[in-house]
Amino acid sequence: MLVTDLDPYHPDHLKNPYPFYGKLRELGPVTFLGERGIWLVARYENASYVLRNYRDFTSSLGVGFTRVPDHGYRYPLVDNDPPEHTRARRAVQGHFSRAAMTRLRPAIRDAATELVEAAMAVGDIEAVTTLAQPLPDLTIRLLTGIEPPDPDTMAAWGDAVGQLASADLDPLHAKLATDSLEWLAAEGVPALPEHCMGRAIMDLGGENGRLAEDGLERLMMLDSIWLAGIDSSGSLLANAINAFAEFPDQWDAVRARPELIPNAVEEVLRWDSPFRSFYRRTLAPTSIGGASIPADSDVCVIMAAANRDPDRFSDPDKFDITRPDAKAHLAFGASIHLCLGAPVARLETIEFLTALAGRVRRFERTGEAVRSPNQAVRKFCSLPIRLVPA
Ligand code: HEM
Numbered sequence: 001m002l003v004t005d006l007d008p009y010h011p012d013h014l015k016n017p018y019p020f021y022g023k024l025r026e027l028g029p030v031t032f033l034g035e036r037g038i039w040l041v042a043r044y045e046n047a048s049y050v051l052r053n054y055r056d057f058t059s060s061l062g063v064g065f066t067r068v069p070d071h072g073y074r075y076p077l078v079d080n081d082p083p084e085h086t087r088a089r090r091a092v093q094g095h096f097s098r099a100a101m102t103r104l105r106p107a108i109r110d111a112a113t114e115l116v117e118a119a120m121a122v123g124d125i126e127a128v129t130t131l132a133q134p135l136p137d138l139t140i141r142l143l144t145g146i147e148p149p150d151p152d153t154m155a156a157w158g159d160a161v162g163q164l165a166s167a168d169l170d171p172l173h174a175k176l177a178t179d180s181l182e183w184l185a186a187e188g189v190p191a192l193p194e195h196c197m198g199r200a201i202m203d204l205g206g207e208n209g210r211l212a213e214d215g216l217e218r219l220m221m222l223d224s225i226w227l228a229g230i231d232s233s234g235s236l237l238a239n240a241i242n243a244f245a246e247f248p249d250q251w252d253a254v255r256a257r258p259e260l261i262p263n264a265v266e267e268v269l270r271w272d273s274p275f276r277s278f279y280r281r282t283l284a285p286t287s288i289g290g291a292s293i294p295a296d297s298d299v300c301v302i303m304a305a306a307n308r309d310p311d312r313f314s315d316p317d318k319f320d321i322t323r324p325d326a327k328a329h330l331a332f333g334a335s336i337h338l339c340l341g342a343p344v345a346r347l348e349t350i351e352f353l354t355a356l357a358g359r360v361r362r363f364e365r366t367g368e369a370v371r372s373p374n375q376a377v378r379k380f381c382s383l384p385i386r387l388v389p390a
Pocket of ligand 1: 059089226229233236273274278330334337340341342344
């Protein structure tokens with residue numbers, strides 16, 4: 001058994017995790033971090049294996065550091081295995097179809113254009129609050145029908161739900177997550193308009209009434225879709241601006257060839273993945289890459305490390321929007337739990353970059369970019385940027 005004292009949750013590693021991920025990948029297919037009692041999987045091949053092998057690596061005990069029964073939340077999709085997971089996923093999958101995205105696209109396009117126009121009028125902006133956070137807020141409102149409270153509350157709730165997966169869980173985040181669920185039940189659901197995803201889930205139990213009528217299943221489903229798409233997409237949009245500020249030649253390429261934008265989105269997901277890791281648990285003894293893993297183990301799959309694995313991606317630290325296999329990243333997970341909202345995240349990021357490409361020649365840094373100490377989501381607290389007009 002390979003034991004390590006390299007802790008992915010150390011504040012230094014949170015700021016710039018990539019050199020640390022490199023060390024971890026070199027150690028082997030899986031290493032045991034005794035201090036926290038977790039198994040770390042950082043290589044692409046092994047990470048992909050664990051995510052796809054849902055029979056040996058269960059999600060039913062939770063996918064964050066803390067096990068589900070310990071923090072009290074169970075989401076019907078992410079915290080479930082087949083056949084329960086299959087039933088729940090079929091109940092909502094239709095809302096994320098190609099046709100559903102085609103219906104959503106014009107409103108997202110208009111919103112992205114408006115946001116970019118307003119930001120251009122200012123010029124020197126803080127990109128998180130001006131650009132990266134408002135678009136997911138609006139997208140999720142359009143998608144679900146939930147009319148949220150103010151943006152600051154939404155940002156705090158989105159952050160808190162991501163933080164539930166953290167190793168050093170702050171009671172404040174657990175409280176905020178509870179507040180958001182209580183608000184949804186008491187105010188969000190009663191105010192839902194007719195004919196929206198929220199109503200389809202709450203009143204009809206999703207497609208063919210597959211979601212249980214009693215208990216929390218419908219509410220937890222709506223809650224998970226509602227909040228899963230806030231911090232995640234917000235992180236992706238800000239990470240994209242940051243990447244293009246760092247590599248102006250890549251932005252020039254986007255502007256010269258806008259048809260590269262969909263692949264550029266995949267490359268941002270690969271190069272600076274919004275979610276650092278997700279967990280699986282073993283119910284029986286098993287192995288990863290030839291190394292034995294006991295029953296009842298907590299396995300931390302570090303997708304952000306797998307996405308920089310030189311055995312999978314050539315010159316992996318290079319940000320290259322023309323990379324032919326960028327889409328092989330694990331930033332959305334893989335297999336049965338592959339991100340349900342991936343089509344939405346892709347749609348909003350493509351429209352966002354398209355709107356920016358038409359108006360912005362260059363992103364210039366105007367101050368220090370501050371990374372969030374969030375242990376689950378790699379995002380910015382603040383990203384001061386000048387939008388140099390085209
Ligand atoms: C850049 C944005 C996003 C990223 C990087 C992301 C990432 C992920 C990942 C890695 C998983 C798999 C978790 C696991 O294997 O345990 C996942 C699942 C999920 N995501 Fe996303 N996500 C994003 C946006 C969204 C959005 C916009 C929504 C909703 C509108 C959403 C809803 C979900 C749901 C419901 C699941 C559970 C799927 C299942 O277990 O079957 N996500 N996401």
